[in-house]
Amino acid sequence: MTVLDLTPRTAIQPAARRTVLRERGQREVFCGLTGIVWLHRKIQDAFFLVVGSRTCAHLIQSAAGVMVFAEPRFATAIMEERDLAGMADANEELDRVVSELLARRPDIRVLFLVGSCPSEVIKLDLSRAAQRLSGRYGPNLRVVNYSGSGIETTFTQGEDACLAALLDEVPVDPSTEASLVVVGTLPDIVEDQFQRLFDAMGLPRVAFFPPRRSTQMPAIGPNTRFLLAQPFLGETTQKLEGRGAQRLAALFPFGANGTTAWLRAAAEAFGVDMARFEAVIAPARDRARRSLERHRGKLAGKSIFFFPDSQLEPSLARFVAEELDMRVLEVGTPYLNRTLVGCETDRLSADVVLSEGQDVDRQLDRCRAARPDLTVCGLGLANPLEAEGLATKWSIELVFSPIHGFDQAGDLAGLFARPITRHDLLRV
Amino acid sequence: MKLSVWTYEGPPHVGAMRVATAMRDVHYLLHAPQGDTYADLLFTMIERRNARPPVTYTTFQARDLGTDTADLFKEAATAAYERFQPQAMLVGASCTAELIQDDPGGLAKTLGLPIPVVPLELPSYQKKEHWGAAETFFQLVRTFAARVERTPAARPRCNILGPVALGFRHRDDLIEITRLLETIGVDVNVTAPLGASPADLTRLGDADFNVVLYPEIAGVTAAWLEKAFGQPSVKTVPIGTGATRDFIAEICALTGLDPAAALAASHQHQPWWSRSVDSNYLTGKRVFIFGDGTHVVCAARVAAEEMGFEVVGLGCYNREFAREVRAAAERHGCEALITDDYLEVEQRITELQPELILGTQMERHIAKRQNIACAVISAPAHVQDFPARYSPQMGFEGANVLFDTWVHPLVMGLEEHLLAMFRDDFEFNDTAGPSHLGQAGGGRPAHSPEPELAADSLGFAPAEPAADSRVAAGLSWTPEAEKELIKIPFFVRGKARRNTEVYARQSGVSRIEIETIYDARSHFAR
Ligand code: SF4
Ligand code: SF4
Numbered sequence: 001m002t003v004l005d006l007t008p009r010t011a012i013q014p015a016a017r018r019t020v021l022r023e024r025g026q027r028e029v030f031c032g033l034t035g036i037v038w039l040h041r042k043i044q045d046a047f048f049l050v051v052g053s054r055t056c057a058h059l060i061q062s063a064a065g066v067m068v069f070a071e072p073r074f075a076t077a078i079m080e081e082r083d084l085a086g087m088a089d090a091n092e093e094l095d096r097v098v099s100e101l102l103a104r105r106p107d108i109r110v111l112f113l114v115g116s117c118p119s120e121v122i123k124l125d126l127s128r129a130a131q132r133l134s135g136r137y138g139p140n141l142r143v144v145n146y147s148g149s150g151i152e153t154t155f156t157q158g159e160d161a162c163l164a165a166l167l168d169e170v171p172v173d174p175s176t177e178a179s180l181v182v183v184g185t186l187p188d189i190v191e192d193q194f195q196r197l198f199d200a201m202g203l204p205r206v207a208f209f210p211p212r213r214s215t216q217m218p219a220i221g222p223n224t225r226f227l228l229a230q231p232f233l234g235e236t237t238q239k240l241e242g243r244g245a246q247r248l249a250a251l252f253p254f255g256a257n258g259t260t261a262w263l264r265a266a267a268e269a270f271g272v273d274m275a276r277f278e279a280v281i282a283p284a285r286d287r288a289r290r291s292l293e294r295h296r297g298k299l300a301g302k303s304i305f306f307f308p309d310s311q312l313e314p315s316l317a318r319f320v321a322e323e324l325d326m327r328v329l330e331v332g333t334p335y336l337n338r339t340l341v342g343c344e345t346d347r348l349s350a351d352v353v354l355s356e357g358q359d360v361d362r363q364l365d366r367c368r369a370a371r372p373d374l375t376v377c378g379l380g381l382a383n384p385l386e387a388e389g390l391a392t393k394w395s396i397e398l399v400f401s402p403i404h405g406f407d408q409a410g411d412l413a414g415l416f417a418r419p420i421t422r423h424d425l426l427r428v
Numbered sequence: 429m430k431l432s433v434w435t436y437e438g439p440p441h442v443g444a445m446r447v448a449t450a451m452r453d454v455h456y457l458l459h460a461p462q463g464d465t466y467a468d469l470l471f472t473m474i475e476r477r478n479a480r481p482p483v484t485y486t487t488f489q490a491r492d493l494g495t496d497t498a499d500l501f502k503e504a505a506t507a508a509y510e511r512f513q514p515q516a517m518l519v520g521a522s523c524t525a526e527l528i529q530d531d532p533g534g535l536a537k538t539l540g541l542p543i544p545v546v547p548l549e550l551p552s553y554q555k556k557e558h559w560g561a562a563e564t565f566f567q568l569v570r571t572f573a574a575r576v577e578r579t580p581a582a583r584p585r586c587n588i589l590g591p592v593a594l595g596f597r598h599r600d601d602l603i604e605i606t607r608l609l610e611t612i613g614v615d616v617n618v619t620a621p622l623g624a625s626p627a628d629l630t631r632l633g634d635a636d637f638n639v640v641l642y643p644e645i646a647g648v649t650a651a652w653l654e655k656a657f658g659q660p661s662v663k664t665v666p667i668g669t670g671a672t673r674d675f676i677a678e679i680c681a682l683t684g685l686d687p688a689a690a691l692a693a694s695h696q697h698q699p700w701w702s703r704s705v706d707s708n709y710l711t712g713k714r715v716f717i718f719g720d721g722t723h724v725v726c727a728a729r730v731a732a733e734e735m736g737f738e739v740v741g742l743g744c745y746n747r748e749f750a751r752e753v754r755a756a757a758e759r760h761g762c763e764a765l766i767t768d769d770y771l772e773v774e775q776r777i778t779e780l781q782p783e784l785i786l787g788t789q790m791e792r793h794i795a796k797r798q799n800i801a802c803a804v805i806s807a808p809a810h811v812q813d814f815p816a817r818y819s820p821q822m823g824f825e826g827a828n829v830l831f832d833t834w835v836h837p838l839v840m841g842l843e844e845h846l847l848a849m850f851r852d853d854f855e856f857n858d859t860a861g862p863s864h865l866g867q868a869g870g871g872r873p874a875h876s877p878e879p880e881l882a883a884d885s886l887g888f889a890p891a892e893p894a895a896d897s898r899v900a901a902g903l904s905w906t907p908e909a910e911k912e913l914i915k916i917p918f919f920v921r922g923k924a925r926r927n928t929e930v931y932a933r934q935s936g937v938s939r940i941e942i943e944t945i946y947d948a949r950s951h952f953a954r
Contacts, residue, residue: 026504027487031463051429053523053552058438059466071771077429081553084527093429100431117461117524120490150463151490151524361511380468380480387478 018345018354020336025359028380029309029334030396031150032158033114034063038400039162040073042185045109045213048074049101050148051094051126052116063396073108075101079118090124091132098133098143108141110169110214112162115147142169142214154334156232156310156399159185163210163236170209172243173221179205180266181218181245183236184229187402188212193284194253194405197263200280201272220245225269227262229253229404231344232311234337251343252312253404254412255319256288284406291410292323295417300325302420305372307381308332308358309395314344316376316398321348324413328352329370332363374420391419434770434790436745436808440550440560441522442467447564447645448518449481449593450621454568455514457505459497459532460522462487474811475594484508488525498530502539509541516572516626517541518564520548544626546571556768558644558720558746561592565621566649572629575657579634584683585615586662587635589650590642591622596723596807598622600820601641605666608823609639611690612679621645633657637682641665641822643722644746667726668734669698669827698827702734710736713838716782717742718765718773718791719806721749723821725756727786727805730830732760741765741780743773745788781923784838789813799922801837805830903929905940912942927952 033056036048050056057076064072077097083090094113102108111133113126126145133143146165148158163183173179180203182194191208198206207218209226220226222244228237231252241247250265251258260281267277304326306313313333320326330353331345338345345354355363360381367375368388375385375392382392393416403412441458448456449471458464465485471477486504488497509517519532533547546567550560588605591598599622606616617635618628632653638661640650650661660682666675673691680687701707715737717727721744731737743765744753750766757764765776774794777785785795785802789810795802804813805821819833820826905913916924924945931948932940 025507026465026485027462028465028468029462030466031461033463054432054435054437054439054556055441055464055523055552057432057435058442059463061434062466062470071433075431075433078432079429079553081551083429084553090429097429097431117463118527121493121524121527149490150461151488151493154462361507378469379473380465381472383472383476383478384480 018350021353021355023355023357023359023362025362027154027334027358028307028360028378029358030063030155030378031059031117032148032153032155032161033060033116033150034155035148035158035162036060036074036114037064038185039159039210042212043110043210043214044073045107045215046073046112047101047105047108047110048112048114049098050074050076050114050116051119051124052076052079052114053118054078056116056118071104073105079122084122090122091129094124094129095133102137102141110166111137111141111143112165113143113145114158114162115145115149117149117151120147120149120151144169156230156312157235157335159230160233160235163233164239166210167220167236167239167243169214170217171219173219173224175205175219175221176223177205178223178225178270179207179218180270181220181224181226182206182208182229183226183240184233185210186229186404190402190404190408193407194263197280197284198266201263201267201270201277203266203270203272225266227266228340230312231315231337231341232335234335234340237340249343251318252315252341254315255323255409256285256292256406257322258315258319259288259404259406259409260285281406288406288409292413294410295413296324298417298420299413301327302373303327303329303370304374304376304416305329305367305370306331306333307360307363307367307375307377307395308334308355309376309378310399311335311337311341312398313376314341314348314354317352318344318347319412320416321352323409324416326374326416329372330355330363330366332356332358334358374416376416391423393419432769436768436770436788436790437557438467438470439523439552440555440557440563441520441548441552442470443557443560443562444518444520444548444550444564445471445481445483446557446561446592446594447568447621448483449477450591451568451624451626453515453625453627454482454518455508455512455516456481456483456518456520457501457508457532457536458483458485458520458522459501459525459530460485460487461489461524464522464524471593474809475814476811477593481593482512482514484512486525493528497525497528498535501530501532501535505536505539505541509543514543516544516546516568518546518548518568520550521552523552526552544571556746559748561645562648565589565592565645566652568626569620569629569632569649570652572626573632573653573656574630576631576633581615583613583615584637584685585617585635586679587617587632587638587653587659588619589638589640589646590644591619592642592645593622594807595642595645596805596809596813597819597821597826598642600818601822601826603818604820604823604825605639605641608666608672608676608690608693609679611693612676612683612687613685613689614679614683633659635659637662637679639679644720644749665722665726666822667723667826668730668830669696669824670729670733671726672823672827693824695828696824698734698824698831701828701831702736707736707835710835710838713737713784714740714780714782715784715786716740716777716780716791717805718744718785718787720744720746721753723806725749725752727830728756728760730827731786731834734827735831735834737784740782741776743767743776778926781926784834786834803834803837903932903938903940906942909940909942909945912945924949 040048115126130143130145144165146161224245225248226245227248248265248269251261253259253262313331317328317331321328332355336356375390376395382394385392402408448454471481486500488500519536536545591602638650638659640646640661653659662678664675664678666672676687676690715731717724724744728739728742732739739760741762745768754764770790785791786805788806788808792802819829928945928948931951
């Protein structure tokens with residue numbers, strides 16, 4: 001490290017030197033199909049057709065939990081015995097299912113054919129199917145394929161695969177003027193908040209990807225700078241960089257610090273005057289700080305243990321440690337992408353155990369031994385741990401709720417605080 | 429391929445999990461990719477189990493394919509045995525592993541585990557959850573049940589077969605029926621799968637007969653026990669007062685016991701609740717019934733004979749029970765709907781416009797969207813249908829529970845008059861819904877503490893238009909007609925609107941006037 005390096009965190013061991021516990025046992029995580037649950041609500045003219053088994057259909061249904069719609073914009077083409085007999089058959093069947101679907105839903109503009117474990121094991125070529133169907137139904141309908149299978153993707157990696165595939169539908173930006181694209185699914189309300197801040201900073205060309213409608217696809221080219229809204233978008237990042245777009249490296253926008261750093265990366269890249277930047281973000285950042293203050297009293301000093309789930313874990317661990325003064329014991333993540341979250345793990349103190357992959361039984365042993373004040377884990381583990389007297393937070397809620405940005409910082413802290421408050425409250 | 433939106437049943441290995449989770453000292457090793465572990469949450473979240481299901485998943489990944497998925501399986505089997513020390517191990521494949529053909533049964537055999545290993549062949553691309561549960565239970569019983577020396581006893585003895593994890597009120601039915609058997613004078617030898625260990629299954633032969641509470645799960649096994657050990661089965665499913673009496677009679681005919689004491693049970697409130705004058709308004713309420721075959725057939729009898737409803741339609745999602753359900757439909761003079769396609773069920777309900785739906789969680793949603801009263805009577809059910817309080821469906825207490833839970837969503841008799849009387853009173857807000865129901869009544873998200881609105885509070889796009897807004901395409905209402913519609917009490921307003929629109933379309937009217945409403949009313953009057 002040279003004298004000129006002004007990085008303030010010299011006391012903390014960088015992730016490169018931190019030993020990472022690599023586990024390879026039973027993984028208790030969802031597969032990438034789960035991403036459909038939020039993706040289908042974001043892109044309003046898209047439909048997700050899983051080509052899979054009854055298990056796949058049951059998974060999405062169970063993960064979605066709520067059946068608000070009679071006909072949601074997703075469905076499963078369930079393969080049956082006779083589909084497995086021969087390839088020609090399966091393709092014909094798929095075409096038939098798609099035409100049945102389009103007859104019901106003529107409003108669809110993008111159809112995602114989503115691969116699953118069974119479709120991959122029998123080597124059903126969905127990219128060819130997508131081409132064939134695009135040819136037949138285009139140009140009003142685009143057919144895109146990606147894999148959400150459990151043998152290839154873990155939970156949020158499904159969104160990564162989806163966005164990477166969708167990039168092929170994105171036009172090249174011919175403009176010589178720099179533009180900003182925020183990449184990763186955010187709730188509309190959060191997008192609007194960010195958009196207002198970017199406007200106030202005077203950024204002229206800002207877009208979000210994925211768009212709310214497929215007709216509002218941003219153009220992307222060598223003059224595009226992009227900010228990741230989610231840390232799990234490794235493949236998407238590579239593809240964007242392949243197009244010459246430049247990633248603005250930053251902490252992820254969780255909490256007051258994270259959001260400030262994230263926005264600042266954009267401000268700096270676009271030459272926004274720092275005084276103006278400060279003036280723009282100050283009111284929202286102060287609101288965020290005040291709302292965090294309310295929860296810090298409850299959470300400071302409490303220990304927390306993350307089971308691997310969404311790849312948000314390193315960023316969330318940084319947030320609870322830095323902004324809520326919680327004591328992080330273990331940060332599990334299904335996959336550790338150092339390029340994207342190295343800046344997050346660098347800020348975790350040296351005694352934090354970082355684990356990648358999973359052996360759920362052994363991790364449960366570690367968790368029981370550590371008896372954290374709060375355990376962040378999947379739905380399959382939460383009640384069993386509660387029954388052992390441990391307070392838990394379902395990690396899936398951290399993916400389904402708006403938690404990004406200044407105005408959600410308090411809500412995010414609240415998600416961690418509520419289980420602990422409840423534990424203290426109950427006398428039964 | 430079959431296009432599927434929502435499914436009534438999971439894959440067959442989920443059925444196997446329901447058996448394994450219900451039992452003690454069994455472990456299930458499932459060759460499956462990571463995503464399949466979602467099935468754990470069915471038990472821990474929906475049924476609120478306080479322990480993980482006894483299942484180990486191998487969670488193989490793409491990079492393991494073709495190289496060492498078999499080794500992975502063997503390692504997982506050994507580790508699971510060492511950690512959980514079960515009396516027996518079930519081994520099998522989920523849909524994906526079925527395709528890679530690793531032969532879990534054969535692999536497990538080579539390990540030489542010191543416990544019995546029961547291989548399960550559950551064809552994922554042909555069969556479904558109930559079948560998987562039935563097959564798993566059967567394989568376990570066939571492995572463990574042995575011809576035993578009968579122990580002498582003063583009273584007749586039976587086994588209770590069928591209750592599993594995630595069953596609709598299985599926990600409480602079991603308590604109620606065990607008590608009832610006690611009153612009749614019958615001892616229970618083994619209850620299985622719920623609460624039984626493999627060792628318990630070895631004693632199944634030491635009973636005079638079997639009580640089959642849930643034929644979907646225990647029917648196959650009971651038939652086998654009948655052949656193997658000569659144990660007859662009691663086949664009446666005791667849901668409803670009449671069926672409970674028949675159940676008592678069947679057991680007494682079998683054992684020669686006197687039914688008098690059991691028939692005189694003092695907690696039979698349902699018959700009087702139904703006869704009392706307040707219940708008059710229930711007469712002829714049009715009810716649609718859908719669920720698993722057994723619950724549907726039983727519910728239809730209760731609805732018709734014990735509540736005085738009119739059964740306008742019934743059906744089941746498990747084809748295995750199509751015959752029984754068709755026969756019941758014939759008895760009730762309506763058409764049977766045998767389908768696992770949720771959209772078909774919704775379609776039928778839209779056509780029939782019943783006043784009450786008895787169904788699964790799926791029909792609850794249809795009911796909510798169409799503003800029809802609904803009670804859940806069958807799996808699949810969600811977290812709110814696993815109540816903390818004792819609420820069986822079976823036996824005399826079960827009949828009481830049925831009366832309460834089916835009547836609750838309907839507008840109370842008196843209240844119905846008040847609504848009609850005061851509907852023009854400006855202080856009477858008739859959009860409020862039945863006063864004894866909190867909100868719109870009904871569903872909560874399976875695993876969200878918030879009511880259904882939670883999905884919208886996520887901040888994502890607003891709800892899609894409900895299917896029925898499309899029904900109205902091309903039709904318009906005059907302001908006068910709209911006003912007239914408002915005068916119709918809310919609990920029939922939806923039906924009036926739909927009927928009017930259907931009528932308008934049929935008769936080529938595109939603008940709906942007051943007259944159209946009344947024309948439609950007379951057209952549909954039955
Ligand atoms: S892990 Fe594979 S088989 Fe299982 S639900 Fe996911 S895609 Fe389907
Ligand atoms: S709202 Fe949720 S809990 Fe209720 S029935 Fe629907 S999916 Fe189940």
